[in-house]
Amino acid sequence: MNIGEAASASGVSAKMIRYYEQIDLIPPAGRTEAGYRIYDEDAIATLRFIRRARDLGFSVEEMAALLALWRDKNRASAEVKRIAEDHVADIERRIRELQGMANTLRHLASHCHGDHRPDCPILEDISEGEAAPALQPPSQRTGFRRR
Amino acid sequence: MNIGEAASASGVSAKMIRYYEQIDLIPPAGRTEAGYRIYDEDAIATLRFIRRARDLGFSVEEMAALLALWRDKNRASAEVKRIAEDHVADIERRIRELQGMANTLRHLASHCHGDHRPDCPILEDISEGEAAPALQPPSQRTGFRRR
DNA sequence: CTTGACCTTCCCATGATGGGAAGCTCTATC
DNA sequence: GATAGAGCTTCCCATCATGGGAAGGTCAAG
Numbered sequence: 001m002n003i004g005e006a007a008s009a010s011g012v013s014a015k016m017i018r019y020y021e022q023i024d025l026i027p028p029a030g031r032t033e034a035g036y037r038i039y040d041e042d043a044i045a046t047l048r049f050i051r052r053a054r055d056l057g058f059s060v061e062e063m064a065a066l067l068a069l070w071r072d073k074n075r076a077s078a079e080v081k082r083i084a085e086d087h088v089a090d091i092e093r094r095i096r097e098l099q100g101m102a103n104t105l106r107h108l109a110s111h112c113h114g115d116h117r118p119d120c121p122i123l124e125d126i127s128e129g130e131a132a133p134a135l136q137p138p139s140q141r142t143g144f145r146r147r
Numbered sequence: 148m149n150i151g152e153a154a155s156a157s158g159v160s161a162k163m164i165r166y167y168e169q170i171d172l173i174p175p176a177g178r179t180e181a182g183y184r185i186y187d188e189d190a191i192a193t194l195r196f197i198r199r200a201r202d203l204g205f206s207v208e209e210m211a212a213l214l215a216l217w218r219d220k221n222r223a224s225a226e227v228k229r230i231a232e233d234h235v236a237d238i239e240r241r242i243r244e245l246q247g248m249a250n251t252l253r254h255l256a257s258h259c260h261g262d263h264r265p266d267c268p269i270l271e272d273i274s275e276g277e278a279a280p281a282l283q284p285p286s287q288r289t290g291f292r293r294r
Numbered sequence: 295c296t297t298g299a300c301c302t303t304c305c306c307a308t309g310a311t312g313g314g315a316a317g318c319t320c321t322a323t324c
Numbered sequence: 325g326a327t328a329g330a331g332c333t334t335c336c337c338a339t340c341a342t343g344g345g346a347a348g349g350t351c352a353a354g
C-alpha cells in the first residue's frame with residue numbers, strides 16, 4: 001500500500017501522514033526501491049487509531065501517550081482513564097468558556113432591535129467592557145483593508 | 148501615551164497592538180520624533196473595544212467589521228445583530244462538537260475500571276473507530292520521542 | 295512511448311500570540 | 325554630565341495542525 005491508499009484506508013490525509021512521521025508520532029514507513037512509502041496493515045491500524053483519537057479532540061501529544069499505551073499489553077488501564085478524564089475536563093472547560101460568550105452575545109442581541117435604525121446595544125456594550133464607563137467611538141478611520 | 152501605557156490602559160499587549168497595526172485593523176499610530184508610537188484617548192477606546200470583542204470570541208475579521216460599524220453613526224443595527232447572531236451560531240456549533248466528544252469519552256471512561264489491570268475499553272474503542280471491526284495494536288514500535 | 299495520476303522533497307501560509315536579540319531613547323539618580 | 329535600567333524600535337522565529345503548490349521522479353494504462 002502506498003501513501004495515497006493508506007490515506008483513503010485510514011481517513012488521514014497523505015500530508016498529515018508525512019507530518020506524523022516527521023514529528024515521530026509514527027515510525028518511518030518502509031520504502032520501495034523508487035523511494036515510495038509503503039504501509040502494511042499494522043500501519044493502517046495505527047493511522048486509524050490516530051484518526052479516531054484526533055476526532056475525539058486529543059492533541060498530538062496525547063495521541064502519542066495513547067499510542068504508547070495501546071501498544072503496551074501490560075499497561076495499567078488507570079493511566080488511560082486518567083488521560084481520557086483529563087481530556088474531558090479540558091473539553092468541559094472550553095465548553096463553559098464558549099457558553100459564557102454565547103450567553104453574553106445572545107443577551108446583547110436580544111436587546112438589539114435589528115432594523116435600519118443606528119442605535120445598537122451590542123456595540124454600546126462592547127465599547128463599555130466589563131466595568132469601564134461608556135466610550136465614544138473615535139472619529140479616526142482605522143484604515144482596515146482586506147488583504 | 149506610549150505603547151506600554153496604551154497596553155495597560157486597554158488590556159491589549161504591546162505585541163498585539165503592533166500586530167493589529169501591521170494587519171491594518173487599527174490605523175498606524177502617530178510617532179514621536181524618536182519613533183515611539185503615541186496613542187490618544189480615541190486610540191485607547193478603540194483598543195478597549197477590540198479587547199472586549201476578542202474576549203467575546205470574535206475573530207480579527209469580525210472585529211474589523213464591528214469596528215467599522217461602531218464608527219459609522221448611520222449604521223443599521225440589523226447588520227451588527229447579524230454578525231453577533233452568526234457568531235453565536237458558530238459558537239453553538241463548536242459547543243455541540245465538544246459535547247459530542249465529551250459524551251463519547253465520558254461513556255468510554257465509565258466502562259474503564261481504571262486500575263492496574265491492562266484491559267481498557269477506551270483503547271479498544273478508539274482502535275475500532277465508528278464502524279470498523281476491532282483492530283489489534285501493531286507489534287511495531289512507533290519510535291516516538293519528545294523533542 | 296506517451297499521458298496522466300501519483301509519489302517525493304521543499305517552501306510557504308494560516309491565526310493570534312509570545313519570545314527574544316540587537317540597538318536606540320528616555321528618565322532618574324549620582 | 326554620566327550612567328544604569330527600563331522601555332521603545334524592528335526583525336526573526338515558534339507555536340499547532342493543516343493545506344497549497346512547485347519542481348521533479350515514477351508507475352500503469354493505452
